[in-house]
Amino acid sequence: MPARIAGRLPGELDEQQAEVYRAITGGPRAAGPQAFPLTDEKGRLHGPFNAMLLSPPVGMAVQEVGAAVRYASLLTDRVREMAILVVAAHWNSTFEREAHEAVGRSCGLTDAELNALRAGELPALSDHAERAAIRAALALTRTGVLDDREYYHAVAEWGERGLFELTALVGYYALLALQLRVFAGEAPADPCAPPQTESGTS
Template sequence: MTARLPALPPEDLDDAQSEVYRAITGGARAAGPQVFPLTDERGRLRGPFNAMLLSPPVGGALQALGAAVRYGSVLPDRARELAILVVAAHWGSDFERDAHEAVGRSCGLTEAELTAVREGRPPGLADPAERAAVLAARELTRTGTLAEEDYRAVTAALGERGLFELTTLVGYYATLALQLRVFAGELPPERRER
């Protein structure tokens, strides 16, 4: 399936759209190492960001939420990226997988760990926060909740704030996966040609 929403050139944006564009391209996402490009060669937003321009009030709030869960969270970088990759694997989101595998590599995730998450296998993590993030992200994507035992284990490793931020992260990346399917033409795994 091809993209349904044409990529919007920066010069064609109205004032409200331009504000969202600047928040995405000039914010925290752009400040760090660029392991995946936010724009194409003409400056048009890639992936889920282009659709955020359709509704500047909602798109602006959504991009701010994404920046908060990536750059303002207490979650360790590797734990955060592992959780994002669990969501990407669950939804079959190639864009998010490719982008966040690149970020994960820059955070020290190994190819074996990335492959295990991509294939839905336990990645054999030694760090309790990383194990907790993967456990919680898998359960949240699979069942939409945490059993009492898992809740205790995850809060022991991440704290209640960390779990709150992790549940928000899982919901945010699930939202992006849906928007990528609807607007960018990303097919779910069961509909891809084999």
Template sequence: MTDRLAGMTPDELTDEQAEVYRAITGGPRAAGPQAFALVDEKGCLRGPFNAMLLSPPVGLRVQAVGAAVRYNSVLSDRVRELAILAVAAHWGSDFEREAHEAVGRACGLTDEEMAAVRAGGLPELADADEGVALRAATALATSGALTDEEYDAAVTALGERGLFELTVLVGYYAMLALQLRVFAGERPESGLGECRRVPASGGTLTGRQGAPILDRVHGVK
């Protein structure tokens, strides 16, 4: 990540850490087109993946949950990315937002749809089931619960398996957003928009307008 947690190059990893590294960089995330880089120019893991190296037994299983909800889910690609962006908006996580707006765009989300989610709103969606899923994801991210009406609508739209996977997805990306706050010093501004990094020496470093968070959070100048 950045000042709070230094990145580790592949030759600096223990055998256990290397297993986590290979699972992330050589698993399903590495297959096919890449919407955002998993490693930086030195080969260090980017974003919350870097923190997973701190505890290889836990990190290995955490990354496996993430791979499962992204690549082995009954949720459509658009529903998955809408839900992730709802979590990013609630937590004010610019890293998650930038990464998954890139993925979402590749999955067919429009700039207008993503802008509405970024602002904490519900865009007009042609597919009614997508709207139900996004409302459920937003409710889970913001309140941690569904009303009976929201539950019934989500089960009708997604099925019980789909709703279960949606709750796991929301929880997983909320966990990553928390790790970005702790280990990358990411701080939301008014819940949305620009974030701040807290240098190891203390004080506050505010990201300048337009500077890519995917680079800023790793100290790339």
């Protein structure tokens, strides 16, 4: 399904839209090496960021939540990227999967771990804290709730703040996946299709 809204060139933006644009392209997402481009060659925003320009007040708030969960969280880089990929698999979001598999590889995720996450499964993780976080992320995407064991296990490893940040991350990337379906033309998952397990770069 093609995108429903056109990308906007920087010169076409009004001042409120330009403020959101600058926050996305000039904030922490733009610092350091880029695992995936934020814009195309003409400066138009990629993926879910383009839709944020439709409502600058809401778009600014959404992008600020995203920056916080990615760059101001207690979660480690590996846990953050694995949790994002859990959400990507649940929503069958190609953009999220390809973008964050690239980031995940730069954080040390292996092909075996990426394949398990792509299939919606818990990777073979030896680190107890990582396992608790990804079990919680899988439960949140599958059922929308944590049972007492999952809750207290996650809190024991990450504290209440860490678990709050994990639930915020899961909710934020579910929101982006929804926006990608509505505005960017990503198709919903085919329930009859087998999970993809190929390895390699995105």
